[in-house]
Amino acid sequence: MAHHHSSKNDKLAVAPKVVAAGDYRKEEKHHEHMEHLARFAAVAAGAYAMHERKQAKRDPEHARSHRMKEGIAAAVAVGSVGFAIHEHHQKKEAKKHRRHGHHP
Secondary structure (H helix, E strand, O other): OOOOOOOHHHHOOOOOOOOOHHHHHHHHHHHHHHHHHHHHHHHHHHHHHHHHHHHHHHOHHHHHHHHHHHHHHHHHHHHHHHHHHHHHHHHHHHHHHHHHOOOO
16 A cells, blocks of 8 residues: 655645736746747757758668657757747736736
8 A cells, every 4th residue: 555645735725826016027037038948949959850861861871870860859849849839828928917917
């Protein structure tokens, strides 16, 4: 039988979070920073995928390995773009909350 460790948080009701106007600005900046990092990661992964594609053509003996690395790098690039889009929308949401005073 598994043993469950209870903590204080398990027994306390979670109070609604009161957010100050400055917190929305901080949140907006955080999402903007994460969006920029995700864009950078997408560019870097795309460049690496192109590099591996070129290596596959240059090095036919190890072409399979290069094609696999290319596919993984391409998947990372696509995932990074998706994350950048997500962060962009989060940033817009925080900006909307900050501008329109949607804080309790």
